[in-house]
Amino acid sequence: MSETLSRDTLDASATDLVAALAARRVSALELTDAAIARIEARDPAINAVVVRDFDRARQAARDADLALARGERRPLLGLPMTVKESHNVAGLPTTWGFEPFKDFRAPEDSVAVGRLKAAGAVILGKTNIPPFLADWQSANPVYGRTNNPHDLTRTPGGSSGGGAAALAAGMVPLEFGSDIGGSIRVPAAFCGVYGHKPSFDLVPSRGHQPPYADGAPPPLAVVGPLARTAADLTLALHVVAGPDLPQSKAYRLALPAARHARLADFRVLVIDEHPVAAVDAEIRAALATLAGKLEIMGVRIGRESDLMPDLTKAQETYAGLLGVAMSRGGPEPSTASANAWLTMLDAQAAARRQWSALFEAFDVVLAPVFGQVAFPHAQALEGQARTLDIDGQPTPYFAQLAWPGMATLANLPATAIPIGRTRAGLPIGAQIIGPFLEDRTTLAFAEHLEREFGGFQPPSSSEQATLSN
Numbered sequence: 001m002s003e004t005l006s007r008d009t010l011d012a013s014a015t016d017l018v019a020a021l022a023a024r025r026v027s028a029l030e031l032t033d034a035a036i037a038r039i040e041a042r043d044p045a046i047n048a049v050v051v052r053d054f055d056r057a058r059q060a061a062r063d064a065d066l067a068l069a070r071g072e073r074r075p076l077l078g079l080p081m082t083v084k085e086s087h088n089v090a091g092l093p094t095t096w097g098f099e100p101f102k103d104f105r106a107p108e109d110s111v112a113v114g115r116l117k118a119a120g121a122v123i124l125g126k127t128n129i130p131p132f133l134a135d136w137q138s139a140n141p142v143y144g145r146t147n148n149p150h151d152l153t154r155t156p157g158g159s160s161g162g163g164a165a166a167l168a169a170g171m172v173p174l175e176f177g178s179d180i181g182g183s184i185r186v187p188a189a190f191c192g193v194y195g196h197k198p199s200f201d202l203v204p205s206r207g208h209q210p211p212y213a214d215g216a217p218p219p220l221a222v223v224g225p226l227a228r229t230a231a232d233l234t235l236a237l238h239v240v241a242g243p244d245l246p247q248s249k250a251y252r253l254a255l256p257a258a259r260h261a262r263l264a265d266f267r268v269l270v271i272d273e274h275p276v277a278a279v280d281a282e283i284r285a286a287l288a289t290l291a292g293k294l295e296i297m298g299v300r301i302g303r304e305s306d307l308m309p310d311l312t313k314a315q316e317t318y319a320g321l322l323g324v325a326m327s328r329g330g331p332e333p334s335t336a337s338a339n340a341w342l343t344m345l346d347a348q349a350a351a352r353r354q355w356s357a358l359f360e361a362f363d364v365v366l367a368p369v370f371g372q373v374a375f376p377h378a379q380a381l382e383g384q385a386r387t388l389d390i391d392g393q394p395t396p397y398f399a400q401l402a403w404p405g406m407a408t409l410a411n412l413p414a415t416a417i418p419i420g421r422t423r424a425g426l427p428i429g430a431q432i433i434g435p436f437l438e439d440r441t442t443l444a445f446a447e448h449l450e451r452e453f454g455g456f457q458p459p460s461s462s463e464q465a466t467l468s469n
Contacts, residue, residue: 009026009031009034010031010034010035010038010170010173011170011458012173013173013227013228013229013231013232014076014079014081014173014174014227014228014229014232014235014236015229015231015232015235017031017079017173018075018076018077018078018079018235021064021068021077021078021079022068022073022077024068027061027065027068027078028060028061028062028064028065028068028077028078028079028080028122029058029061029062029065031061031078031079031080032057032058032060032061032080032122032124033058033061035080035124035171035172036054036057036058036124038169038170038171039052039124039125039166039171039172041467042149042169042170042171042467043166043169043171045147045152045467046146046147046149046152046156046165046166046169046467047128047143047144047145047146047147047162048127048128048146048156048161048162048163048165048166048169048171049082049124049125049126049127049128049162049166049171050085050125050126050127050128050143050144050146050162051085051092051093051125051126051143052124052125053089053091053092053123053124053125053126054124054125056091056123057080057122057123057124057125060117060122060123061078061080061122064077064078064120064122065078067120074118074119074120075119075120075235075238075239076116076119076120076121076174076235076236076239077119077120078120078122079120079121079122079173079174080121080122080124080172080173081116081121081122081123081124081172081173081174081175081176082123082124082125082126082127082162082163082166082171082172082174082175082176083113083116083123083126083127083163083175083176083177084126084127084129084159084160084162084163084175084176084177084178085097085126085127085128085129085143085162086129086133086159086178086208086210087110087112087113087126087176087178087207087208087223088106088107088108088109088110088113088207088208089106089109089110089113089123089126090106090107090108090109091105091106092105092106092125092126093105093106093126094106094211095140095142095143095211096129096131096132096133096210096211097128097129097130097131097132097133097140097141097142097143098131098132098140098142098210099141099142101210101211102142104211104212106207108207109207110205110206110207110208110223111204111205111206111207111244112176112203112204112205112207112208112223112240113176113207114207115239115240116176116236116239116240119239121174121239124172127146127160127161127162127163127165127166127175128140128143128144128146128161128162128165129143129158129159129160129161129162130158130159130161132210132326133158133159133178133180133183133326134159134181134326135158135159136155136157136158136159136161136182136186136190136370136400137155137157137158137161137377137378138155138156138157138158138159138160138161138162138165138187139377145377146161146162146165147165147377148165148168148190148191148374149165149168149169149191149459149467150168150191150192150374150425150426150427150459150460151374151426153376153377154190154374154375154376154377154426155190155374155375155376155377155378156168156187156190156191156374157186157187157188157189157190157191157374158183158186158187159177159178159181159183159187160175160177160178160179160183160184160187160195160226161187161190161191163175163176163177163187163226164177164187164188164190164191164193164195164226165187165191167191167193167226167227167228168191168192168193168228168456168458168459169459169467170458173227173228173232174225174226174227174232174236175225175226175227176223176224176225176226176236176240177195177223177224177225177226178205178208178221178222178223178224179195179197179221179222179223179224179404179408180218180220180221180222180322180325180326180408181322181326181401181404181405181408182369182370182400182401182403182404182405182408184196184197184224184226184416185197185369185370185404185414185416185429185431186369186370186404186416187226188226188369188416188417188418188429189369189370189373189416189418189427189428189429189430189431190370190373190374190427190429191374191427192418192421192427192429192456192457193226193227193228193418193456194226194227194228194229194230194232194233194415194416194417194418194446194455194456195224195225195226195227195233195415195416196224196225196226196233196237196413196414196415196416196439196442196443197222197224197404197407197408197413197414197415197416198222198223198224198237198241198413198439199222199411199412199413199436199437199438199439200220200222200411200436201217201222201411202222202241202255202413202437202439203222203223203224203237203240203241203242204217204223204240204242204243204244205217205218205221205222205223206244208221208223209328210328213328218325218328219321219324219325220318220321220322220325220408220409220411221325223240224236224237224240225237225240228455228456229450229455229456230415230417230443230446230447230449230450230455231447231450233415233443233446234440234443234447237439237443241253241255241439255437255438255439255440256437256438256440256441257440258438258440258441258443258444258445259363259438259441259444260363260441260444261444263294263297263299263445263448263449263452264297264298264299266299266300266363266364266445266448267299267300267302267361267362267363267364268291268294268299268300268301268302268362268363268364268365268366269301269302269303269305269308269358269362269364269365269366270287270288270291270301270302270303270365270366270367271303271308271365271366271367271368272284272287272288272367272368274311274402274403275311275312276311276312276315276399276402277371277395277399277400277401277402277403278371278390278391278393278395278399279368279371279390279403280371280372280373280390280391281391282373282422282423282428283368283371283372283373283428283430284368286419286420286428286430287366287367287368287419287430289420290366290419290420290430290449290453291303291366293452293453297452302361302362305358305361305362307354307357307358307361308354308358309351309354309355309358309410311402311406313347314347314351314405314406314409314410315401315402315405317344317347317348317351317409318401318402318405318408318409319401319405320336320340320344321344321345321348321409322401322405322408323336324336324341348409348410351409351410352410352411352436355410355412355435355436356435356436359434359435359438363434363435363441363445364432364433364434364441364442364445365406365432365433365434366430366431366432366433367403367406367430367431367433368403368429368430368431369403369404369416369429369430369431370400370403370404370429371388371390371395371400371403372388372389372390372400373422373426373427373428374426374427375388375389386398388400403431404431406433407431407433410436411436412433412434412435412436413433413434413435413436413437413438413439413441413442414431414432414433414434414442415431415432415434415442415443415445415446416429416430416431416432417429417430417431417432417446417449417450417455418455418456418457419449419453421457425460427457432445432446
């Protein structure tokens, strides 16, 4: 493997790498070996790829090269990537960062991992998480702590933090995560990459439950991709989306096209305040700058709307549903009554109707993912004792669930995008929220913004030198 291949080729997008593989400009084994070398060189400082499956990955790459030589073409054929530790991969541990599960080995792939493999992806291994996916840090007693490639003293986010860190550090071009409380979107924002929370149940989540808990899909939770470009999110989503058995016997996926082909035709509602969650001034400023640029280009920008749901009530409903969903398979099951659960579902249905009415007037909503950029590593404390410093004021840590919770409660698609950097050089992210099952609209809007204003920026040269040492 040449250093030129490692330096140049690995930094390309997944879409470009798939094209290069199909054109035989690079072999799958070459690309896999280069990715493995990157992981071995850079991951000691980050601790992102915590379960490694390099021998099987090399064999899968050899098989992909044979298929490519036969003229086969599949959406991800020969592309090396990683998946979040919480996804079942046959033969590999699935612990959810919880010591009592450390000896569990998945008997089969999750549905999504199976679809990625069927599309030709080469799975290098699995990336780090917090215990039970319940934090915006990625540290656990099984695998240790993951650091942010942009600043090793800070969190990469959670719970898909290992995957976002691996992307930002240039180890892999594609990652597959999950999201119930911003677990795709927050790490994407903290690491300056892209992430897509699909519409609820658009991608089957079977095989993404805690060990020994396999049945109905968890409410609110979704699985989806992270990448360094918006187009790569679309590439991956098309591979994994679609009904699972038994629905797939009768149903077929037919997502609507993006609402508009031109950026200037979009109607955008910008939100930078929430009654429950504070937002840092630099994030608000970055959103305002982006909105101003869009207005100059002819985009219709709204900054308030009477059609918005009551965000305080919505957050109360979301928090209640989330508490039950997150207790599944864990040591402290929820004791919510059936009546309380059904009342929350009624409130969720009302919120969904309100969002649907909003999207008759607007095409997308542009909002913060989180009220702060990547924060310094902190010790795990009880929820009520944890705070974040936002504009010099201590604010409740888990109040920040309100920002990702807007889309999660209403089952909406939301695409996380990088929109700038702080004065200290840390990535600033935002989320594009769209109508239910109109994932192509948020993804298309993200691609427009990337083309017009730029996207992922790798860690600085000094940071890269630190990673390579």
